[in-house]
Structure formats: C-alpha cells, structure tokens
C-alpha cells in the first residue's frame with residue numbers, strides 16, 4: 469500500500485484514540501453527561517472500512533460512533549461540541565454522543581437502539597437500488613445485535629431485493645457484560661448470513677490493512693450490483709461497555725492478555741480508576757495502532773519524527789475541539805423545538 473495511504477490511516481487511528489480518551493477525560497470532569505460508549509481498541513474497524521468508502525457511499529452505525537463520524541470527515545470540534553450538548557455540535561446539541569448525524573457526508577446516523585441500524589440501512593439501500601446508482605451502504609452493528617428480529621428481517625429483505633448493503637459486524641466479543649458464547653447459539657456471526665443466502669466472511673479486525681483491502685474489494689462488488697455481503701471483523705474494546713461500566717465481568721486472564729503485568733494498580737491514579745491506560749494495553753496486546761506503526765516502520769514508510777509530528781498535530785486538534793465545545797453556547801429551550809415536526813391538527817380516526 470502507498471506510503472501516503474498508510475500515513476492517513478495511522479493518523480486517523482491516532483486521532484480516534486486521542487479523541488476518545490479526551491472525551492472520557494471531559495466526561496469525568498463533568499463537562500458533559502449522559503451515556504458515553506468509547507472505541508479504543510477497535511479503531512482498525514472504522515478506519516479500515518471507512519477509508520475504503522467513496523464519498524457517495526452511505527454509513528449507518530450504532531451508539532459507539534464518534535470515530536466513524538470523525539473518520540468520515542465530520543470535524544472533531546463539531547463532534548466534541550455535540551457530546552457537550554452545545555449549539556455548534558453536528559446536530560446542534562440535540563443528539564449527543566449516541567445520535568451523531570451528518571447528512572452532508574452521507575453519515576446517516578448513530579443509533580442507540582440495538583438492531584436499529586439494519587432497517588435504516590436497507591431503507592437507504594432500497595433508495596439506491598431504485599435509482600440504479602453505483603453506491604453502497606455500510607451498516608455497522610455489534611455482535612450483541614444479531615439476536616434482534618430486525619437482523620433477520622433486514623437480511624432477508626436485503627437478499628431478496630439484492631440491496632447494495634455491506635453489513636459490518638464489529639465483533640468485540642461482548643454485549644455489555646455478556647460474552648458472545650453466552651448470548652448466541654452461533655458464535656461465528658458471519659455463518660448466520662448463509663440462512664439468507666448472503667455471502668459472508670470473517671477477518672482480523674485488528675489489522676487495518678487487511679480490513680481496508682477486504683472492504684475495498686467488497687464495496688466494489690456491491691456497487692456494481694453484486695448484492696449484499698456480511699463482513700465480520702474480530703476486534704476488542706479496551707474499556708468497559710460505557711463510562712458507567714467498570715468492566716469487571718471480563719475474566720482476569722483475558723484482560724491480562726491486553727494489559728501489563730500489574731494493570732489495575734498502575735491505573736489506580738488514572739481518571740478511570742479501573743482501567744489501565746490504552747498505551748499500557750497497547751504495549752502488550754494486539755493493538756491495531758501498534759500493528760500498523762510497526763508495519764509502516766519495517767517497510768521504511770514511517771520514521772519516528774513523522775510519528776511524533778502526527779501526535780503533536782492531533783493533540784493540538786483535540787485541544788482545539790474541546791475549547792470550541794466549551795465556548796459554544798447551550799441551545800435555548802425554544803431552539804430545542806425548532807426541528808420537531810409536530811402534527812398540529814387534531815385527527816379523529818374511525
């Protein structure tokens with residue numbers, strides 16, 4: 469892969485991690501409230517997939533979606549301000565962390581309801597199909613979302629009408645605290661697609677280059693009328709399910725495989741008391757950022773100075789995003805109703 473592309477992907481993974489860690493910090497300071505689901509550990513999924521998308525493709529995703537929007541091109545300050553519930557947020561502060569939406573970039577939303585993404589994605593796919601356009605819809609969902617009825621209904625319709633949808637399972641092995649083998653009779657998510665005659669495969673979601681190459685191939689196929697496809701990406705979230713989750717349900721041996729020898733005591737003074745820092749985890753575990761950095765360095769495509777510069781730029785960008793969010797005003801009560809469509813008529817249905 470070209471040096472420039474590798475740099476772009478690495479930069480986006482570093483931006484993603486820095487953004488999320490800063491969001492956790494601001495949340496802990498009380499600068500915003502509500503639910504907050506973070507993405508560290510899973511960056512190779514959003515970056516690998518979205519770097520393969522054309523601007524004309526659509527993206528539909530879940531509540532763990534800040535990084536998807538960031539990689540798609542929504543400015544970090546507009547996302548940060550949205551988390552803060554401010555007027556300059558990408559949804560004017562009305563969506564918050566779980567409901568980012570950026571129509572201009574064909575980012576058709578993050579959704580809080582598990583399993584909500586599929587019907588939205590096939591609706592968009594149906595519109596693309598009717599217009600006979602060479603466009604694809606990328607539908608992200610978690611491993612915990614495959615037991616929802618909408619999964620089955622949507623896959624059936626997608627297959628029946630050969631809709632241009634790439635279903636992307638972010639399999640981080642957990643549905644909150646429940647590991648996949650405890651909630652799913654079939655633990656290889658991709659195998660479920662066979663029930664609807666949809667081709668599918670599973671690959672390593674920690675390796676951004678593989679994710680990117682595979683997604684490029686699949687999107688090309690889908691845009692040229694190949695019908696839906698399901699791609700399962702195996703990944704791991706370094707943090708708990710959300711900021712409210714200390715993650716204590718994960719077996720020590722598993723978490724230790726991602727941490728240094730003494731993870732909890734090292735992290736004791738960190739903002740999030742129960743976790744090691746993601747840098748510490750990355751030192752010992754299969755971290756997607758470390759993987760790509762090593763690959764690029766071995767190939768002579770990245771030198772220390774470039775990496776340091778990248779990190780420096782990113783730190784400035786994230787600082788600016790937080791300043792922007794803090795300075796943006798809160799929406800007024802009146803503004804809260806601006807985008808509501810209320811049926812003012814009284815209708816009696818008999």
Ligand SMILES: Cc1ncc(C[n+]2csc(CCOP(=O)(O)OP(=O)(O)O)c2C)c(N)n1
Nearest residue numbers: 532580581582610611612613640642643644
């Ligand atoms: C219909 C519905 N049921 C329950 C919930 C509560 N809930 C929020 S996230 C979640 C787990 C989803 O896990 P997964 O799909 O694997 O995504 P991950 O959080 O691991 O990214 C649940 C059960 C919800 N939001 N919607």
Ligand SMILES: [Mg+2]
Nearest residue numbers: 610611642643
């Ligand atoms: Mg999961």
